[in-house]
Amino acid sequence: MSERRIGRPLLAVTGALEAATGLGLLLAPSVVVELLLGAALGTPAGTTLGRVTGIALLALGVACWLARDEASPEAKGLVTALLLYNVGVVAVLVVAWAGLRPVGLAFWPAVLAHAGLTGWCVVCLAMRA
Numbered sequence: 001m002s003e004r005r006i007g008r009p010l011l012a013v014t015g016a017l018e019a020a021t022g023l024g025l026l027l028a029p030s031v032v033v034e035l036l037l038g039a040a041l042g043t044p045a046g047t048t049l050g051r052v053t054g055i056a057l058l059a060l061g062v063a064c065w066l067a068r069d070e071a072s073p074e075a076k077g078l079v080t081a082l083l084l085y086n087v088g089v090v091a092v093l094v095v096a097w098a099g100l101r102p103v104g105l106a107f108w109p110a111v112l113a114h115a116g117l118t119g120w121c122v123v124c125l126a127m128r129a
Helices: 003-027 029-037 044-067 073-100 107-128
Strands: none
Touching: 003 029, 003 044, 003 073, 003 107, 029 044, 029 107, 044 073, 073 107
């Protein structure tokens, strides 16, 4: 398989998922956090931070979507950054679960999705080596 065929689905899926999550956090941060962690944000500062996170995820989603047809060093850099992001998300959520046991309806699906995306990033990077 070529670089383009391997990276395109990963970047398209990541772009769509992260943009949707980002929009959700931007427009209704308390709802998204409740679904993920089973707890409310609780303060205006938490809501503001949730919205800032939403903007960041929306930007990540747009970057992935726009790079989905690229087979360049920049696209490889984006996949590398996604690997770091997905490993980090899994680690943060599992540590939070171990310490606080926050479980919302979307908690385990989010952990599994990011774990799957981590593996997909590794495969894409291995194929590009």
